[in-house]
Amino acid sequence: MLDYNNKNFVLMVEDLTVSFDGFKAVNDLSFYVEPNECRVIIGPNGAGKTTVLDLICGRTRATSGSIAFKGQNLLKMREDQIVHAGVGRKFQTPSVYEDLSVFANLEISYPKGHGVFGALFFRRDAAVRERITEIAEMVFLTEHLGQKAAFLSHGQKQWLEIGMLLIQDPELLMLDEPVAGMSVAERRKTADLLNRIIADRSVIVIEHDMGFVADIATRVTVLHQGQVLSEGSMEHVQNDPKVVEVYLGH
């Protein structure tokens, strides 16, 4: 049985299985994330990478297994409760509110006024503005605060969504392909940004760009058909013959 109070790990995933009409997208998966670790999950398409993030943040319900985050059983919690526990999730396609300004996008993610009446009487005080300006600067969007999010470039939308997570200050940050569709220059800036923000929190990243992975990963988990194929340092994984065969070799 899983020891929910194990202090050595921020996140413990054990024997996790999810079955969609008999197809096991994630099959008996176990892995552990340490505090301040940056874990990168790689694997071929359909390996179950995004499904793992969906399971952790409560978007998909597990068929069996357990997920423990800081002593709490995430499988029993609602999505918004998981967020309040300290798990933030960025989606693969940039999910920002296109009809709202960049400022309002960040404001909605500010961790205050989450109830109906809290939101109704939410005041944009100095602390809120300060925090939003600070985050906007981190994600290179200071100039764009007043703009509708719809007018941002693809890369800027990705940054905005990362900013929306940062403002919540989650202990575990999950990023699904944060540099997909970015130019080389944007990629470099993003790697830089991630290296700064992962310093004091645990991060799980899904990514295909191996150069980028090598840049940020503490450890790498390779998924294949819903199971862990290999796990360890970037070097270890790259030299694992099983990994070369199913993934890197192609």
Add this chain to the structure above:
Amino acid sequence: MLPMPIKHSFMTRRDLVGYAILAAIIFIVFPALLEPFRLNLFGKYLTYAFVAIGLVLCWGVGGILSLGQGVFFGLGGYCMAMFLKLEASSPENTAIQSTPGIPDFMDWNQITALPWWWEPFNSLAFTLVAVIVVPVVFSFIIGVAMFRRRVGGVYFAIITQAIAAILTILIIGQQGFTGGVNGITDLRTLNGWDIRTDEAKTLLYFVNGGLLFAVLLIAQFVRKSKLGRLLIAMRDQEDRVRFSGYDVANFKIFIFCLGGAFAAIGGAMFTLQVGFMSPSFVGIVPSIEMVIYAAVGGRLSILGAVYGTLLVNYAKTSFSESFPELWLFGLGALFIAVVMAFPNGLAGLWSEHIEPRLMRLWPGATKGTAAPDAEKTPAE
């Protein structure tokens, strides 16, 4: 050193001008130009605007399309009608009935005692509370049942429409308790004050206008609060809102209940001004018409909803006086035209075409108004 956008005041100068123009139309232009009969008619139109404002918040801003707002309009209206009917059914007024002192339709249906759930409607205070509370509790139950299960979009629209149909059938079927298809008619006095006179109708018109502005300001407050921005966010990216730590269902339930409360106030004012309430204001057709008012006005514009309601109703009255069978086709065509050609309705026409021209004509003179101008509304 913050860039400009960050101010979100409750009402910009632009909004203020829009509200002032509407207030002038409702409180000065209409009463000055219209004889009491027509004024009462416009008062009736404005009771639908309460529903349209609620729909702007639910549907336009929040993306929750309800095709059953007539239910809440009707519940509010029936609560008010029950009180008025009891007052009109005093034993002296109903002495010729086999059971004096109960509403006439009950007597016709061989009911010999007032049903227990009619009793509290002897009290005006209870009735005024019930006008709001009954529809809100009902919308809360629907909201919890639907939104907690994450029923949304088309499914929600269809279910609300079914509820409108069910309630109509229930009211018609329970003739002895509800007055059936004729509704509750022959309403006379409110606490002894005769509501059928021209003076009473004019006063009620102004009360209605005052309540409409109260509702408009509440809607404006909600729209400009963070909750208003959250509704837009939910409409576009529901999952992102959920994974930003919000329990999305609560917000949907809240805005649906608020829309229900607005509709209920409109319904009660309808009963007072028109003097009866019947199932024909509850069912599917009126509920869809209410959505069309909001669509024609521009489903994102609170003020637009009022103009849309006035325009469509005025067109309906004029049109159906001359070609009664054609009206429904005209309404359908209007809806298609709005959706295909003017997705932002009158408010969109105004802000995209008319306002820029005005600004060019008188640069600096007006900082612009928020909604379609007086010329867009049918005044006589």
